[in-house]
Amino acid sequence: xxxxxxxxxxxxxxxxxxxxxxxxxxxxxxxxxxxxxxxxxxxxxxxxxxxxxxxxxxxxxxxxxxxxxxxxxxxxxxxxxxxxxxxxxxxxxxxxxxxxxxxxxxxxxxxxxxxxxxxxxxxxxxxxxxxxxxxxxxxxxxxxxxxxxxxxxxxxxxxxxxxxxxxxxxxxxxxxxxxxxxxxxxxxxxxxxxxxxxxxxxxxxxxxxxxxxxxxxxxxxx
Amino acid sequence: xxxxxxxxxxxxxxxxxxxxxxxxxxxxxxxxxxxxxxxxxxxxxxxxxxxxxxxxxxxxxxxxxxxxxxxxxxxxxxxxxxxxxxxxxxxx
Numbered sequence: 406x407x408x409x410x411x412x413x414x415x416x417x418x419x420x421x422x423x424x425x426x427x428x429x430x431x432x433x434x435x436x437x438x439x440x441x442x443x444x445x446x447x448x449x450x451x452x453x454x455x456x457x458x459x460x461x462x463x464x465x466x467x468x469x470x471x472x473x474x475x476x477x478x479x480x481x482x483x484x485x486x487x488x489x490x491x492x493x494x495x496x497x498x499x500x501x502x503x504x505x506x507x508x509x510x511x512x513x514x515x516x517x518x519x520x521x522x523x524x525x526x527x528x529x530x531x532x533x534x535x536x537x538x539x540x541x542x543x544x545x546x547x548x549x550x551x552x553x554x555x556x557x558x559x560x561x562x563x564x565x566x567x568x569x570x571x572x573x574x575x576x577x578x579x580x581x582x583x584x585x586x587x588x589x590x591x592x593x594x595x596x597x598x599x600x601x602x603x604x605x606x607x608x609x610x611x612x613x614x615x616x617x618x619x620x621x622x623x624x625x626x627x
Numbered sequence: 628x629x630x631x632x633x634x635x636x637x638x639x640x641x642x643x644x645x646x647x648x649x650x651x652x653x654x655x656x657x658x659x660x661x662x663x664x665x666x667x668x669x670x671x672x673x674x675x676x677x678x679x680x681x682x683x684x685x686x687x688x689x690x691x692x693x694x695x696x697x698x699x700x701x702x703x704x705x706x707x708x709x710x711x712x713x714x715x716x717x718x719x
Contacts (some may be wrong), residue, residue: 493696510665555652559701571702578690581648582685582710583667 418519423594440503456578465508469539471610473504474587475513478613479605482592490514495587498539502522509536516589522573523563523588524615526554534585543561555579588615595621628713630686633659637719638688638711646674653707656694657719661708662687668714683712707712 432443447453477499481488491498495512499505506512512534515523527533528551533541544550553561556576558567569575578586590612596604607619630636640645640655643664664688692705699705 412656492657529648555707557700558705575701575705576689577705577707579650579707579709581650581669582712584664584685584687599636 410619412420419537466535467539471534471538471613472605473499474534474538474610474613475501475605475608476504476601477587478589478608479601481514481589482604483601487500488516490591491564491589495537504537506537509534510583512585512587512589514589515576515615517618520572520574520589521570521573522615524554524558524575524577525586525588526551526575526577528552529579529581531579534587537585537587538613542614543603544615562616565611567617588613590615590619593619593621628718629684629707630660630663630713630716630718632660633663635684635719636660636688636716639664639715639717641715646670649711650709652695653688653690653711656684658688658690658694660686661689667712669714683711683714685710685712685715 445459449456449459468555475493477495479592480502481491487498487501490501490515491529495514496506498514499512500507515525517523526545531541531546531551533545534542550561555577558575559610562569562575580586590608592604596607606623609617611617612619635657637657637693638649638653638655643649663684665685666682668687669677669681669683670679673679687708688711689706689708691703692699692701692707693703695707709717
């Protein structure tokens with residue numbers, strides 16, 4: 406059955422009671438998770454992949470974090486030559502900092518300036534530089550963000566607390582194909598003399614998508 | 628057909644059958660080539676067990692918000708950029 410409410414008991418999973426698969430129930434799994442498990446077990450049975458390879462892949466993915474992006478941005482803020490290399494080839498620039506981006510598709514860094522502010526969305530699904538930053542935020546995958554970011558980006562950013570003057574071009578970048586994007590936010594005022602580590606600490610995950618801008622505040626001890 | 632940066636283009640209006648990466652909201656709209664990413668396998672066949680060949684040039688294409696949404700509430704200088712494959716574009 407394809408309506409998400411079906412109870413296909415052809416797989417090896419004991420229910421013994423009736424419930425709606427769209428609502429996760431303790432001890433049970435939603436339909437999509439069950440389907441994924443069924444496909445995975447079939448692929449393992451057929452020798453296409455191994456359970457160990459799946460576990461390794463999941464471990465690798467969750468080891469990717471926005472910290473990678475924050476380190477890259479902080480270096481770009483303190484080193485103009487590095488920033489140029491980052492804008493030319495983000496994967497190579499990541500590699501310079503010991504961040505392995507080899508498994509990633511093409512990554513492009515978008516520099517926010519006094520004239521242009523980039524905001525990244527994937528209206529078709531949830532494309533995100535996972536191989537660099539790990540899984541995307543939950544809101545990034547929501548239908549509300551995906552549909553509204555491209556129509557009323559300023560209203561969406563305002564809900565994140567970001568208000569930009571009308572002179573700044575808001576450039577929404579819809580990640581539709583093979584390119585993944587990371588935003589290089591502007592370095593906030595009041596951060597003169599900060600160390601690279603202190604700067605990295607204020608580059609949040611959301612600022613790498615462009616919905617917020619880093620705020621100086623007090624430098625944290627690092 | 629090879630498109631160059633700065634060239635005006637129109638997005639084709641064909642139906643999205645299969646794994647099409649051209650969103651409906653830009654179909655029929657005019658924009659400007661802002662960059663050329665190179666050639667990539669065609670997702671419309673890659674997604675269905677095909678080899679994605681021939682590879683398709685992929686472009687970074689910019690649109691004015693006011694050309695996409697007539698009642699856009701923000702400044703007329705706001706824009707939307709997308710990555711579009713050449714077979715969805717024609718010269719405008």
